[in-house]
Amino acid sequence: MIDGAARAGYGERVAKGRNAWTRRLLVIAAISVYALLLASGVLPNPLPGIWEWVGQERPLAPDLAWQERLGSRPNAAAVIGDTVTAQAGGRAEVRDRVDGAALRPTDPPGWEADWLLVTGAGDEAVVVTGERLSAGYQVRDPATGEVLYEDEDAVAVWGYREARLDLICDDQRACQVRGFAPGSDTPEWTTDLPGRRVGMQGANPPLAGPRTVDPDRIAGTAAGPPRLPKLLGFPVERRDGDAVAVLDPRTGDVRQVVSQGRDEKVIVVGERVIRSVTTRHNDVCLSTVTAHEVASGEPVWGPEPYHVWRSAACEQRTPPLSGGAALAVVAPDARPVVIDANDGRVLWVGTPEQSVVALTPELAVIRSQEHGTLSGVTLGGDGTPRWERAAEPDAEVVITPYGVVVADRDPSRVYVWDSDSGDILLSVPTGAKVLDCAPDGLVLAGGRSLGYARFGTGVEGGAPGGDPVAPVEAK
Secondary structure, rough: HHHHHHHHHHHHHHHHHHHHHHHHHHHHHHHHHHHHHHHHHOOOHHHHHHHHHHHHHOOOOOOOEEEEOOOOEEEEEEOOOOOOEEEOOOEEEEEEEEOOOOOOOOOOOOOOOOOOEEEEOOHOEEEEEOOOOOOOOOOOOOOOOOOEEEEOOOOOEEEOOEEEEEEEEEEOOEEEEEEOOOOOOOOOOOEEEEEEEOOOOEEOOOOOOOOOOOOOOOHHHOOOOOOOOOOOEEEEEEOOOOEEEEEOOOOOOOOEEEEEEOEEEEEEEEOEEEEEEEEOOEEEEEEEEEEEOOOOOOOEEEOOEEEOOEEEEEEEEEEOOOEEOEEEOOOOOOEEEEEEEOOOOOOEEEEOOOEEEEEEEEEEEEOOEEEEEEEEEOOOOOOOEEEEEEEEOOEEEEEEOOOOOOOOOEEEEEEOOOOOOOOOEEEEEOOOEEEEEEEEEEEEOOOOOOEEEEEOOOOOOOOOOOOOOOOOOOO
């Protein structure tokens, strides 16, 4: 038997179901009527306006010199003279540095390119572009994008201020290294690589050397092409195992081929071959580092108990930071140390709560977790900071020829500080990525937009915006 309460509940559920169907029918009817009115032209179509609002690019930062929308998300940019070459999606194009206008516009703009790098400096600088997973590259005039030289065979290319190097290989990974003047189409030297290549593909692939800074919000190429080192180490594979071919990049001479043991890493820094060995004893990882003279292979300094590579479970995984011959290591008591790789001299030593976040041959930028600061220290001096400024613990830093670029968080803001004094050259609230630093400003990217922020923006005497991060104390 069904009692009265059950019948009442059943009836209530039936009523609710009918009401729901009624509401659905009314909504469908309203949509149908609205569609008929749109089709007849009685009501305006809102979709173009909605799509325009959705696709509209927001300002990357206040008071930019210019901001332009590209066809895809910008991945890289290079300022050379009065032009900015930007790579976005699978294409690259040239724009005016003053106003962002496209130069020699085409449809679609620019040319096919998955990456770009710069080689040379000043009037000798050129742009090199290529496609991912394809051999070859193009050397282009930075003012027009016109091809000056095209190579169809190179699997890798490196850009330096003084030279361009590339690598051509056969199907068995037997390779030749070639050295060019930055914009030249004729190699100054060609050298057989003694072994089969390991990795080394595309634009500026890593060699057997220290790492470069490449944070998330500042492109590692923002500082422009590096100076050509005195020696380079090419990772190769030989019959007896992994090795490093040490090469003079100015002449192409192979100075030494260094075998690499199972528990060691070999890198080339300055004029030395650095061997770092990490072993486990009584569940403790012990590390020693020794520098060797290239010609004879004899030790120059060491062994020293420095930790050179960042390691996990005694496996050396992340190479050290370096600027020229200046090399950042960690002492056994956890103190950060900068040494001269050529002779082992200590150039700076900190405390365990400090770390080296950026490095050149003359300057180290030091993060202090205890004080929440970044400071600039002259290497080889008495350790007194040139300058010191407050910054968040995860602020990113790259030293460029035109200043120290800092991407801070909470709130997001990008600065450029004078390398010598720490004075603020630029301060803008933005979460955009810095793609390049020029003599007078930064190239910023976010979404599909590219923008240019000139020095003086957001600082006293420049555009409004202010600087919420005050100096701790100028030293």
